[in-house]
Amino acid sequence: MATKEEVAAFIAAEFPQTKCVVQEVGNAGATVTHEVGPDELRPGGTVSGPVLMAVADVALYVAILGEIGIVPLTVTTSLTINFLRKPAAGQRIVAVCKLMKVGRSLAVGEVSLFSQGSVEPVAHVVGTYAIPPRRHP
Numbered sequence: 727m728a729t730k731e732e733v734a735a736f737i738a739a740e741f742p743q744t745k746c747v748v749q750e751v752g753n754a755g756a757t758v759t760h761e762v763g764p765d766e767l768r769p770g771g772t773v774s775g776p777v778l779m780a781v782a783d784v785a786l787y788v789a790i791l792g793e794i795g796i797v798p799l800t801v802t803t804s805l806t807i808n809f810l811r812k813p814a815a816g817q818r819i820v821a822v823c824k825l826m827k828v829g830r831s832l833a834v835g836e837v838s839l840f841s842q843g844s845v846e847p848v849a850h851v852v853g854t855y856a857i858p859p860r861r862h863p
Contacts, residue, residue, distance in 0.1 A: 728795045733788050736796050746784040746821075754825040755835075756789035759818050759842070773813040773841075773848075779805060782837040782851035785821035790833045790855055793825060797857060800833075804854040813848040814841035831857050 728736075733756075734748040750757040760766075760781045768774040783802055790800055813819060820842050825835040837851040 727793060728791050730792070732796060733791050736791065736798075737784070737788065740798065741784075744780075744784060746781060748788055749820075751788055751792035754789070754793060754828070756785050756792055756821075756823045758785040758788055758821045758823070760784075760821070761818050762813075762815065767815055771815045773815065773819060775807070775809065778809070778813070778819065778839055778849050779807055779851070781819050781821045782807065782823075782839060782849070783853065785823040785837045786833075786835050786851075786853045786855060789823040789825050789835055790828065790857070793828050793833070794857060794860075797860065799858045800855050802853060803832075803856045805851065806853070807849055807851045809849050811846060811848050813839075814844065817841040817843055819848075829857075831859075833857060 730751040766777045820840045823837045833855045838847045839849040
């Protein structure tokens with residue numbers, strides 16, 4: 727297992743381009759936020775789908791690393807998103823991830839995405855990650 731601080735430091739070092747901020751890690755889950763600005767908006771004043779998918783993907787990765795430790799080559803193998811409603815253009819995106827199963831070679835989780843301050847999700851995501859073989863001393 728890895729702590730919030732360990733996972734956040736790893737994400738900051740390995741993915742300096744991300745605007746995602748690790749808020750919580752543990753209990754088979756994670757919460758990640760992402761600031762929304764003009765670069766994240768599409769015509770019509772809504773947050774773009776690729777931004778929402780990226781935030782969900784980071785939340786899954788963070789939750790998995792929290793459970794298995796820092797295993798950098800853990801990678802996305804599947805990501806399905808259902809867009810439910812228009813995200814607020816002026817609010818950060820909050821991704822709440824809950825892992826459903828973590829096995830030796832695969833992890834499956836779901837992520838609910840919200841506009842900060844709203845209780846209704848803007849999207850629901852299910853993802854699977856492949857976990858590389860790990861050597862145990």
